[in-house]
Amino acid sequence: MSAAHHEETHDANEGPKVLSVSDRHPRVRTIQVVRPEREETTYLEASVKGLGVTLKHFAKNLFLPMKKLAARNAPGAPPPEKLTSDIETVQYPDEKPVYPERYRGLHRLMLRDDGAVRCVACMCCPTVCPAHCITIIPAETDDKGIEKKPAVFEIDELRCIVCGLCVEACPCDAIRMDTGIHAKPVEDRADAIETRESLMSRGIRSTATQGGEGPDWREHDS
Amino acid sequence: MKTLYDILDWPGTKWLFLILLLVMPLASLLTWAERRQSAMMQDRLGPNRANIGPIKLKGILHFVADALKMIFKEDVIPANVHRGLYALAPLLAIAPVFIAFAIIPFGPTIYPHVYTDTLDPYLLATQPQNPAFADAIRLQMFQVDFGLIFYFAVLTLANYGGTIAGWASYNKWALLGGLRSSSQMMSYEVAMGLSLMPMFLIYGTLEPGRLVEMQGSNPLDWGVISWSALNWGFPLTICAFVLFFTAAIAETKRAPFDIPEGEPEIIGYFVEYSGMRWGIFFLAEFIEIVFISAVIATVFLGGWQVPFLDADGFRFGGYIDPNGISTSGWFLELPHWAVTTLQFGAFGAKVILLCWFQLLIRWTLPRFRADQLMNLGWKVLLPIALANIMLTAGFKLLGGP
Numbered sequence: 001m002s003a004a005h006h007e008e009t010h011d012a013n014e015g016p017k018v019l020s021v022s023d024r025h026p027r028v029r030t031i032q033v034v035r036p037e038r039e040e041t042t043y044l045e046a047s048v049k050g051l052g053v054t055l056k057h058f059a060k061n062l063f064l065p066m067k068k069l070a071a072r073n074a075p076g077a078p079p080p081e082k083l084t085s086d087i088e089t090v091q092y093p094d095e096k097p098v099y100p101e102r103y104r105g106l107h108r109l110m111l112r113d114d115g116a117v118r119c120v121a122c123m124c125c126p127t128v129c130p131a132h133c134i135t136i137i138p139a140e141t142d143d144k145g146i147e148k149k150p151a152v153f154e155i156d157e158l159r160c161i162v163c164g165l166c167v168e169a170c171p172c173d174a175i176r177m178d179t180g181i182h183a184k185p186v187e188d189r190a191d192a193i194e195t196r197e198s199l200m201s202r203g204i205r206s207t208a209t210q211g212g213e214g215p216d217w218r219e220h221d222s
Numbered sequence: 223m224k225t226l227y228d229i230l231d232w233p234g235t236k237w238l239f240l241i242l243l244l245v246m247p248l249a250s251l252l253t254w255a256e257r258r259q260s261a262m263m264q265d266r267l268g269p270n271r272a273n274i275g276p277i278k279l280k281g282i283l284h285f286v287a288d289a290l291k292m293i294f295k296e297d298v299i300p301a302n303v304h305r306g307l308y309a310l311a312p313l314l315a316i317a318p319v320f321i322a323f324a325i326i327p328f329g330p331t332i333y334p335h336v337y338t339d340t341l342d343p344y345l346l347a348t349q350p351q352n353p354a355f356a357d358a359i360r361l362q363m364f365q366v367d368f369g370l371i372f373y374f375a376v377l378t379l380a381n382y383g384g385t386i387a388g389w390a391s392y393n394k395w396a397l398l399g400g401l402r403s404s405s406q407m408m409s410y411e412v413a414m415g416l417s418l419m420p421m422f423l424i425y426g427t428l429e430p431g432r433l434v435e436m437q438g439s440n441p442l443d444w445g446v447i448s449w450s451a452l453n454w455g456f457p458l459t460i461c462a463f464v465l466f467f468t469a470a471i472a473e474t475k476r477a478p479f480d481i482p483e484g485e486p487e488i489i490g491y492f493v494e495y496s497g498m499r500w501g502i503f504f505l506a507e508f509i510e511i512v513f514i515s516a517v518i519a520t521v522f523l524g525g526w527q528v529p530f531l532d533a534d535g536f537r538f539g540g541y542i543d544p545n546g547i548s549t550s551g552w553f554l555e556l557p558h559w560a561v562t563t564l565q566f567g568a569f570g571a572k573v574i575l576l577c578w579f580q581l582l583i584r585w586t587l588p589r590f591r592a593d594q595l596m597n598l599g600w601k602v603l604l605p606i607a608l609a610n611i612m613l614t615a616g617f618k619l620l621g622g623p
Contacts, residue, residue: 086265
């Protein structure tokens, strides 16, 4: 009883005026609703205010130059101009947004100094891939320091969920997603499968050291 | 044998000129302007990509693309519709607007025989039968004393288009839309008519061409300071202007009074229409915008009158004696062709500006509920309109302007 009484006084201060409280439950109550009669019927003041807001936006966007969005995220871009319109639209095919450096785009396979594929077919990436989109068929190499290479390295970009786990799993910086390229639109599902060659065509030489290069680690062990 | 001037003065010629060359292109452009303007107001870009080869024009060609799309779209006619009325309804919606355009004076009267000379307004006012003023081409199709009443009567018929479309479509939502359309008309029509009554009291005529002429300067009143710029009836007409504008937006059935359409609630009376049949409803809406703008410009903003521009040139202040000689003030003499071109352009500019303002309102205010509109029409607009009539009549009695 006292709790209900406390709640009622609290409402009287902040909420609508309580006319009566039900016997069954303190939260069932009759309240007095006060509607602002003038604003409800004339609307003129609010309409003029609203027209002012939209007119301001219209004039600003009509007369001021647009933001240069393409260069906004680029490193070393000039600070944004003060007097620009509020339009944030990027007109895509004409101007392309510059993505952040860690944007995950289409995969690529990195290369050794001699241009061979850096991947050693350790099968880490197809194992960790949650979408099972990587297919690797290993083959032996003549280089005993490397032992294996991928004879087939295919990524189904339709299945790829762009999570980046393959890049994290790779022990030798062989697969990367730093191209900044979108997956291409394709007409045939088969075209969405990136082959070893197409992945290598985007690859560059990695600066990371790797087993198989330099002194043979087995000789040091013995 | 009819002369060239007779053919030019023939209402059919004027209709072709006004509707096909001015109104339809403007209404089509408005379909694009509306999207572009709303985008600007909402910090977007809007349609700006339609092009013919390298010709882009900021996307203006979108209206061509829209028209092509609607013409070539499949014309779906649902089963169980009333075929005849279903086909008739779009025409009923668009035809009255075309007819109502007949009363709009869309330019000054052109006197071809003095076209290259400076027109003498004093001579015109005193001797209108002078051969110099023969073969006049009046840029108004239908000159009747009940002009504005004619417009009310005809444009009300446009509501039949919506209502019949809703009924003939055999669709509950469409029927609701049609009913809302007619109930909305009840709400605004009375206030709309009454809001123009003060204009009748001020100018003593309901003929739009005469209204516009009276909003300019009258050579026979010269002798006092020429003040054609201030002759638009302000400030007596401001109240009527707001009332009529509100009711007129309700007439176009667009936001904030687009209750008959109400996309989130019912799609509207044209829910079962597709392709160009729907396009005609759509176009009728935009032609109504142009028409309302033309009426407001005619009645409240001086029609084709340019401030300080008399029939013979610009005149700022000064006295003119009865012989038509400017005795003081600054006067710039212009030939008749320059004056008429300026006045014709002024009317177009006023109409375009009012169209823009209607779009601004349409993209600012949210939709009213039906009961709010009725409250507004009957409890607010109607009493204010009546009070406005009384006040204006009082002013006239006390010898106001």
